Amino acid sequence: MNKTVNQKAWFLILPVLVLVAFSAVIPLMTVVNYSVQDTFGNNQFFWAGLEWFEEMLDSERMWDALGRQLAFSAIILAIEIPLGIFVALNMPKSGFWASLCLVLMSLPLLIPWNVVGTIWQIFGRVDIGLLGHTLAAMGIDYNYTQNIYAAWITVIVMDVWHWTSLVALLAYAGLQSIPDAYYQAAKIDQASRWKVFRFIELPKIMGVLMIAILLRFMDSFMIYTEPFVVTGGGPGNATTFLSIDLVKMALGQFDLGPAAAFSIMYYLVILLISYVFYTVMTNLDKREGY
């Protein structure tokens, strides 16, 4: 069947273009303008050339924050993706329990970021928090305001608690769409549970899984509110991720030039990784013939 080509349909995306122009393109252009200038406020700017980019590329502070950010994203992906698939595989397929599971799983997703941060901030406190108090009673030295490992574990467990459901729900949706015939064929061939997962379920949920990975990567790479509420970037700079550092620089110190240069490089990294994910995703789709 021949598809109808109607170039006028492009006009239908105009509203989106206008919206994106005001919410993203114009602010981004302003950031580029800031990145080559210096300001002391009062909307007065002085030409600085590529000085801020040079300064940021030499800045240990930025590389450290980038390292922490990459480590954080890698750790939470390594936990959330397998865990989400595992949960999805073990969820009931239909009936009352399936609905109950779905509702319970979606609950963490509905909680606003700062509330999640506050919940965990209180939960982990040694004096009044259930987790912190219990761990202290068991003789475990846990204090996320002083101990780097405790801070990292808290932030990671918090993210896993908040977002594993998203991966699980997406994987569950993928699993539900596999026709029964595949399982029956596997049964006839006496395939083991692992082989069913490896050769039927995994390839079939690959598409949604890539979306889950992309979403979780982007979200975790931009994470700000939750760690900011729990640890404030501390102890020291141990949980100062890129966006926390950026806000400190731009709003705390009002170093607009360096912060703008920082933002552009941050943006480029996100753009690069997202493009790679996107390309892999679309190529997978084409191979699968969706």
Place this chain on the structure above:
Amino acid sequence: MDWMAWTWPTAAFFGIIAATLITFTVLAIKYPEVPRHGVLGIETTRGDRLFITLLGSAFINLAWLGLLSAPQWGALVVCFFYALAVFRWV
């Protein structure tokens, strides 16, 4: 437009980007894009190759700035050959 803190170099930069996008749109209308498989093993159209060129050029410029103390136009020369390579082989 004062609040956007425009400068001539940044205005020229965005002007060139806009002109490139318009050129490629016109090209796409006149000579429809044909996807092909290049050295990266992925299917790319002319627009994809432009995106890869622009994104790559940004990183080449940053690497040049961070690693070498040579003048920045050197990076642009590298970018030019990079662009040729991308449009030829990717």
